[in-house]
Amino acid sequence: MRMSHLYAPTLRETPAEAEVVSHQLMLRAGMLRKAAGGVYTYLPLAWRVLKKIEQIVREEMDAKGGQELLMPIVQPAEMWLETGRWHVYGDEMFRLKDRHDRNFCLGPTHEEMITTLVRSDVRSYRQLPLLLYQIQNKYRDEIRPRFGLMRGREFIMKDLYSFDRDEAGLSESYSKMYDAYSRVFSRCGLTFRAVEADAGAIGGSGTHEFMVIADSGEAAIVYCTNCDYAANVEKAELKPLPAASETPQELAVVDTPAMKSIADLTAFLGVTADKTIKAIAYRTEKETVLALVRGDHEVNEIKLKNSLNCLALELAGDKELAAIGSVAGFIGPVGLKNVTVVADASVMNLSNAVCGANQTDKHYIHVNPGRDFTPAIVTDLRLITENDPCPHCDAAIKTARGIEVGQVFKLHTKYSTALKATYLDENGKEQPMVMGCYGIGVSRTMAAAIEQHNDEHGIIWPVAIAPYHAVVVPISTKDQAQVALAEQVYAALQAAQVETVLDDRNERPGVKFKDADLIGYPLKITVGPKAVNEDTIEVKIRRTGEVLYYPQEGFAAKIKELLATL
């Protein structure tokens, strides 16, 4: 491809709209343009990357017995009403009516569609297992689309659905997909971790998220420095921490003027945070709730939601606080009414602790859980910290930020039961199919790759998903010898199937070098006076900055070898 012809309109300035580096660099490198909030056009360079990611995904799905098909984007409402998700999805679902006033949505996912399909064509255990997948646009009407491809409203997904006879079959399919996903992200050149995750609204249990490690990631993860354990912090399971057992003293109220934060309070009272109780009031769709963790811990809202089995969870306001007999900044569990108290198990081990006294500028001291208050629910309610031991092996853990690019899910019989997708087993008995679903954010993977692989000059593509492998830059397009040599090198590389761009534009070398670094070709091949006069062509490796020199003879073969090592 000649740069003079390539539709990659690079920008000198970073557009103000772009908050994260992948978005900034894709706009600047002429890869991406916005059509509406969260809706983008992929320009040719981006489309090449996406096709490479898709192909890697496809090969790995096929290797596990996956069969590709293509389902509709426009889906009739009926099947969503059958599972009840027509209402559950709320405003996040793009809905439309056809000319006959029938209801449709733009598929945010395809469980309903694939299950409806399979139920009508699969009758016998002999037809199972089935692994069916597609790669296509998905739709989610995010309230605040942002971060470019990270949180779009129209995005490219691979979604595979497994249908098995039983739980053992599902475990096998799940494990195949877990392996396939690991291979996909490895082949894409990404550093990632598969972490235990929360099943969330999609339903089912047993799920891992595949996280590309990047400081800009929206997700916090923990992983063990010793064993294989890794989890989304929201999911990480924790045992209750012990605490020194003291002789219970009498409950007392103390003045704590304007001491609303744990830091202020502990400094004022001369106690450590792990001797205090942090109480946070929430309202759910059903009730007001008080969550308790130790002062040095944070409430894990996912765990709180799961323990309450609620859908909505928001911080309570002054009105709700007044209704339960409390006041902001001085909330505590002692003596409250009309509230469901949920306590982290570590709280229950405390003796003579400190907590809010539900009056302005007052705290209780010598609070003893069980004696002074009794929670409705005691559970694992807190977020893991770097101070916690590994839940599996007790070794030290670390935290990191991650971008979720894939998720594997055990759905069990949630959808097959709702949609009556059954088969006849060996004994002629009707059984629900046992399902799993497995998603990869294809467009998000491209963005995540950039988040993980960039520097101040631009993108640094992993070779496997680079839009092109190399760029050939003649320093002067006025020097006939340079131009001729650049053309020869370009032709030789193309013949050797090295995907190459020839920057034949009549621009200053500085402009071409800057664009080369911005677009992030793995190799930059410079054809200048030295190449012409000394038969030594300069090759710069984008990632390391290393510079190598090769003669023209056998050049393309050398480049192929070099690419294979990157």
Place this chain on the structure above:
Amino acid sequence: MRMSHLYAPTLRETPAEAEVVSHQLMLRAGMLRKAAGGVYTYLPLAWRVLKKIEQIVREEMDAKGGQELLMPIVQPAEMWLETGRWHVYGDEMFRLKDRHDRNFCLGPTHEEMITTLVRSDVRSYRQLPLLLYQIQNKYRDEIRPRFGLMRGREFIMKDLYSFDRDEAGLSESYSKMYDAYSRVFSRCGLTFRAVEADAGAIGGSGTHEFMVIADSGEAAIVYCTNCDYAANVEKAELKPLPAASETPQELAVVDTPAMKSIADLTAFLGVTADKTIKAIAYRTEKETVLALVRGDHEVNEIKLKNSLNCLALELAGDKELAAIGSVAGFIGPVGLKNVTVVADASVMNLSNAVCGANQTDKHYIHVNPGRDFTPAIVTDLRLITENDPCPHCDAAIKTARGIEVGQVFKLHTKYSTALKATYLDENGKEQPMVMGCYGIGVSRTMAAAIEQHNDEHGIIWPVAIAPYHAVVVPISTKDQAQVALAEQVYAALQAAQVETVLDDRNERPGVKFKDADLIGYPLKITVGPKAVNEDTIEVKIRRTGEVLYYPQEGFAAKIKELLATL
């Protein structure tokens, strides 16, 4: 691929919903399933065919300098309001609102989107020409979706848009695409014709349709038996036919009791149809119109619409007829009021003709155009017939039915002017880009291929787009020697990159043979006793029924050779 594993649920019966053979066969061969009216899931066999067609399209677009990108399906209304097409599209456009109540549509086409994109990134003549394309779903809310993939509401299109500096550039781009399209459909193994066509509502002038010849085609085309001329019948240009010049006689009214049709009338009066005037009344959005052609001709409604420059055209009812002073079955142009008369030029050459007298059971005789009535418009208004000579060379013509699978269009500056997509020319002067658009119905091409290539047993795939090249059928899966040999043959074919299905199902040979013919693999390879005992493997060519025998040694190479000849 093993048939026991392949998700291709074949059906014995033809589903009642399917009216055309491609729809019937795709349902029966387990390729297609309906999700909603005009909305389908492509099962794995169909998806393989579609990917092959897409790849052929891609290669030919790239060979002409096309660059692939991907635009959004969900498009904001603003750009459609700028060109005025938001309202023009009417009920055919799927519309939706996002959660913020902003208007969007599902793209029926992408002129607005691509022009908006290019106008913001292209500034200079040096960036032109540009040929940009995508392959993706398009949406059209057809009032009556039918014929399976022939007239769907969600379908796969390739759309390419060309941007040139001037008309000469557009002609070059147009001609490149014309060539590319010819290559695409040839490579797909289809018999087709490129025909001159009407530009229709999309705008612009200069257009060809690519028609796959099939009796079931919705379009009627004509082509010359001598020269290259071919056209949609709606478009075919016609010169006025001469008529014998007679001495004008006096206009007279005659009784023609219940003679409402031309056939009845000519028999009753003893004249030939080419001496009568057929008059048809229409209403447009603006007025009532009377179209006149000779009694042996048919009105070409496309030409009528173009001559009136109207959008809507419907047959007039009794009320409209009464308002202009006429009555159904006896309409004629003499003495009418409040009606725009449009006459075919051949009508004007008639002398002493017959036409309706605007009274029940009455006709005029001795009608002389010009003397007895004067049309507002005289033009080429009729449909071509097999009796007409070629408009280019006067040789005999033939008619055929065709399925439109592609169209190339000169848009000129229609969209660039509306959307202000300009560039600076060599003199720094602002110029509108000159555009073309070029579509291929990818999913429709698959259906058209089946319409053209089938027999009573099923599909007969052209090799280039067959889902698999061959099926290997062991006659008895209980005979270990047959199974072992079938496996060897299957392995050898796969190693030789012959795309092969092994029908390893424990089914009767009749069932497997029927499915093989239905799915339409180009080659069926039978492994039975003869193959095992005599080292001679039977190969049947699906298209011709020809049977060949090869030994196991070198079998795969022979099959590759054979496929290359098909």
